[in-house]
Amino acid sequence: MDKKVRGKTFIVAGPSGVGKGTILKKLFETHDLYYSVSATTRDPREGEVDGVHYHFLSVEEFRAMIAEDALLEHAEYAGNYYGTPKRYVDEAMDAGRDVILEIEMQGARQVCAKRPETIRIFIAPPSWEELERRLVNRGTDAPEKIAQRLRQARVELENAGEYDYMVVNETVEKAAEEVAAILCAEHCRVDGRLEEILKK
């Protein structure tokens, strides 16, 4: 891609267990994208690297970012702050890279309220039964946690109409190809292209 063309921001959302991570991993094998790293006030876990897994901040630093409107979205969860710093997103786009925000529904709404041009992709399971099966087979969660994730998934699926695109994860390959096609097509949108041409 012509590096002078500005990157775009894509939200990739969808219920827990739907396979977002696997699809994105596949996509990153062939595409030079910036995966947005969240900021958080929670303590680093063993092996977590600052700036790679999270930007680890103090509560004061995080609150200062909220006050300065330096976050695209943020939330408090289990007593800790989590959020998306604007800075790295903007730097990546300025450098011509597309940005992937893997965030949940509430975060997606905040981002789109601030930046309506953000493109929203919802990853859906092939069926409800398949999602249940995947969450159970993962074997990492207690039954009560699985039930909670399924309740949350139901809410997310009911609100999928808020998104621009829906990719059904039948196979990782096909889903990654579809996300790649969406990225490519969005760069062909006539408004942006006319702007690029006028800049030349």
Add this chain to the structure above:
Amino acid sequence: MDKKVRGKTFIVAGPSGVGKGTILKKLFETHDLYYSVSATTRDPREGEVDGVHYHFLSVEEFRAMIAEDALLEHAEYAGNYYGTPKRYVDEAMDAGRDVILEIEMQGARQVCAKRPETIRIFIAPPSWEELERRLVNRGTDAPEKIAQRLRQARVELENAGEYDYMVVNETVEKAAEEVAAILCAEHCRVDGRLEEILKK
């Protein structure tokens, strides 16, 4: 693709000499699409096959189709009628195939007035100079004809903002890939996907 999913119609337009035919030929190598065959009242030329190059109709037959609203668009040019029959387009879409309409600006406007869901792709030259070069190097047209095509191209470029997408034909491979990505992405649009899921 799941054959139960209905096909969509894509208009591919752009100035004469921009390379629409070459791009589409490349695209058809890998995609099972229906290339809409126009109806016309002009006489078949040597080697032209009815139903392949055109649907050859009498003036009475063509006028009857206009009266029955059986055409997506039509025009009169040099004393002959040309138009796009609805029937084959609809049959292809019902069978789950996407349809390509290679038509000019006025025709594109008529189609979109009747069917606003039609997706419009404009193929643009990398530069004005390149378009001039291609038209001259083709060697098939007299200078006056080339000048006329360039005037028409100027009008089409000025109205490119009417389209949904713009694909710049820098290389045939890249342009065909971008058109393919647009087709794929349009099938991921959330409205259509939610409809598909509800039908299941």
